[in-house]
Amino acid sequence: MAVLAEFAPYFLAMMALAVASAFFSCAEAALFSLQPDDRRALAKGNAAQRTAIELLAKPERLLTAVLFWNLMINIVYFALASVVGIQLERADRGAEALATALLALLLLIICSEMVPKTLGVQRPQVLSAVLSLPLSGAVRATDAVMPALTAANALAQRLLLPGFRREPYLELQDLEKAITLSSGDRHLADRERSALQNIVSLSELQAEELMRPRRQYDCYVPPIHLADLGGDLTRSGYVLVAEEGSEEVVAAIPLKLLPTVPRSHLEHYAQPVIYMPWCATGAAVLEELNRQRREVAAIVNEYGETVGIVTLEDLLATIFEDQSSRSARLLATASIAPAGDDAWEVTGMTSLRRLQRHFAVELEETHSATVAGVLHEKLQRIPEPGDELSWSGFEFHVLDAVEDGTLRVRLTRSLSEGLYD
Structure with missing residues (x-):
């Protein structure tokens, strides 16, 4: 206690510096912990909330300013602690000097780093709005020295982390x-x-060739409870939330998150889906999912109606599985399977692109993207078992047509096309 009274001005100044350091640490953690949903919400909020988003528009400037002020504060803080320690050493009070140094270090680590950063990570949206206005002033105050800091940063990067020239184009x-x-x-x-x-x-495949059709996934209308799933896994790998009174998908909950959320009102933990047109490429869907940090895209037709969904897992399977197909993912069967001599069994959702690649032939021009689409287009009605059709050098024979739209078709080469030697 005698030390506190003797060096009270120093300790008060150190406390003020510790609070200032805690402010910058908390603000840094909160702002850089904001998720895309948080940023969109803040962008529509009051002046303080919008200021937080404006600061994040230039993350390098923000981070440089925060680190600069924290460095200056810490230098002054430890300078004051050193002054107190030196004076105690000169007075032959070595134990008190050591205790003062340790307490000063622990105070800065715990109260100015660990605690504020933990709070910032746990409550990023609230604290970002609260701290944004004073932080904005501190960032602007560094504008005078920012060119020098930027130059020093660039020099350090060139010396320690030399970069590579971007290749203009790769085949x-x-x-x-x-x-x-x-x-x-x-x-x-x-x-x-x-x-x-x-x-x-992926840059060639359209969303309609990758999507899960509406009949191949289940939707749930709020309120959604875990018991509504009946103890089974959903076919899509997600609990899809639909608008009340419709089947339009508006949000999704990954099944992997179910163990971490309450058993009731699952819709409160759902993530909004993105919307993509049926003609968008798989690459465009993947890019948009990544940009918005989403996992499910609802595919809509020209009338704005949801005709299917594409999940992040579907796109990754398309990339990394050697023989990835919708039939394998949705129906647990091969899209093209041998069925005897010169005969194959295909599913209705088999894409014409896969058919063309499998048989190494050129197919006729058509507006359809799948085998089922060709049957609809040529028959001008819903296919039924026993229907037969000749198209593009193949004979199609419908084996089975289930109410959910699943088709099984027997495929043979057409002799009339001269495909046999």
């Missing part, structure tokens, strides 16, 4: 060659090449 063959040369395992190289080709194919 698929260049990437394949790089994979082959860099991998000593031939099987691994083949897998990597397959994944690379699948990534490129």
